[in-house]
Amino acid sequence: MDLNNLSLQELKALQGDVDVAIHNFEKRKKAEALAEVERVAKENGFSLKELLGEGKTVPKKSKVAPKYANPSNPEQTWSGRGRKPGWVNALEAAGHSLDDATI
Numbered sequence: 001m002d003l004n005n006l007s008l009q010e011l012k013a014l015q016g017d018v019d020v021a022i023h024n025f026e027k028r029k030k031a032e033a034l035a036e037v038e039r040v041a042k043e044n045g046f047s048l049k050e051l052l053g054e055g056k057t058v059p060k061k062s063k064v065a066p067k068y069a070n071p072s073n074p075e076q077t078w079s080g081r082g083r084k085p086g087w088v089n090a091l092e093a094a095g096h097s098l099d100d101a102t103i
Contacts, residue, residue, distance in 0.1 A: 068101040
């Protein structure tokens with residue numbers, strides 16, 4: 001094909017056709033590669049989602065045993081992590097140590 005003999009309109013049409021052909025080629029190659037990877041994963045007993053970590057659930061945080069209990073209400077407890085509850089602040093404001101509330 002001699003591009004020098006084509007008009008501007010024909011060259012632009014050819015350029016559009018080439019762009020579409022390149023896009024379709026890449027799309028087809030990606031689909032083939034994906035199918036191959038899925039096949040290999042399946043042969044090894046996995047799904048592609050498992051290998052890529054997709055669909056992972058966030059691990060649940062385990063509860064931490066309480067370390068402190070309110071001396072005036074033992075049902076109120078605190079693990080020592082995170083923000084101090086109001087009863088701890090009140091206990092410390094009253095001049096008591098956190099050791100006084102240790103379980």
